[in-house]
Amino acid sequence: MPTIGFIYPDHAVEDEYPFAARLLGADVRLPVEHIYGTDLHAVPELLDLGSPERLAEGARLLAKHEPDAVVWACTSGSFVYRWDGAADQVAKLAAAAGKPASSTSFAFANAALALGLRRVSVAASYPAGVAEYFVEFLGAGGVEVVSMASADIDTAAEVGRLSPEAVIEFAVAHDHPGADAVLVPDTAMRTLDVVDEIEKRLGKPVLTANQVTVWEGLRLVGAHPRTDALGTLFRTGGA
Template sequence: MNSSTITHMEAQLDGGMSEQIVIGLIALSTDVVTEYELRKMLPSDGVSISATRIKTQNPLTIENLRGHAHEIAEAADLFIPRESVNVFAYGCTSGSALISQNVLEAELHRTVPGAKLTSPMTGAYKAFTQLGITKISMLTPYPDEVTEAMIDCLAQAGITVVSCGSFHIENDYEIINVTPESIIAAGEAINSADVEALFIPCTGLRTSTVIDSLEARIGKPVITAHQAMLWDALRLAGYPQPLSGFGKLFTV
């Protein structure tokens, strides 16, 4: 076949994805959970996720987590055209606790000047403020070194971890195997009368199906990594509607 036998057709063009809010997810190379979880919580009217990856190293150590910072710019630069993404989301809770929002934004702006950025911890801090929360119980999957660093970071932000539990898993690709049922049981076990909310960090945990159930059982808000990051991303992108089925946070 040569070009003389190809019929050229006239395409009708519209705005393409311009009417969609696009969240540019920067996920970890070991993460097969975040897109799955976020899409379960996405509103059905005009919000989508487009993802890329950054390399992450195991085991989970503070040094390896801080190494994510310099890769943010290169990951964001892969989205072309740049204006196609409304807000970027760096999908690592412990990384976003150890690397400040200012540093993450500075790295992002090396290749995408002025771009909006959220993360699980950025969203969580805003969620605590929105809900008036200063005392929490926290359930992590991390080794003690990382959990202790998380407690310190929260304390610096004015959040007191009154009680804490951990599944103590050193490799993040194993965290995805933690069952939702064990998250519920552990979340209930560390609840106490003097905490105002339960915080479940880590984007490797499957939490979207347990938020409402846990809130009903403990009678307090439940803030999770995916939920807080998505809530903040939608706010930054100008999506105004509340969502049902994923905790009190999405209704305020």
């Protein structure tokens, strides 16, 4: 049974991880531990949130679960470091945990690669200035963003309070005809129970933050469980 540990910033919709575990079945454990800082979507605060010291604390908290891999479950707190800085961030996390490690930003890049997605639309909750870092990050990973929309929401707490209908409408409204998929990049946004509906409405794959984060953790240990309830990525196994 693979055990994937997730470091989640503060509190918002961390119950998505046990929800995913239930959908994936008894052969997967997805424990979550929290680190605390700001929930503000602003670059200086996000750089502090994803600092080596904070992530090392998350790794220490996860140790009791004896994870096979660990993932920093925060998109903005990883992509603001840009590609090389985010790679250094997860290398230090892996060293602190003594286990393979990754982050949500790399999860998006790897999931897009696994599905053969080269041109995407981004429906971001963040202010535009923060979301642009994600566009840059994806470009560094070989994924072209053909359209980017920003909801200009300042805090993770506000994102976590969005209704399922609001999440669906936001993602659907910001598709682009030239995009292979729509990416929704905030682990504070509840998406796992609506990703299939969004895909049905759009007729194309949708990648969301908590979805790709779970997938990435399992990928790190060579596991590719499938379910019909978490979008194209998990229907195909992403492999």
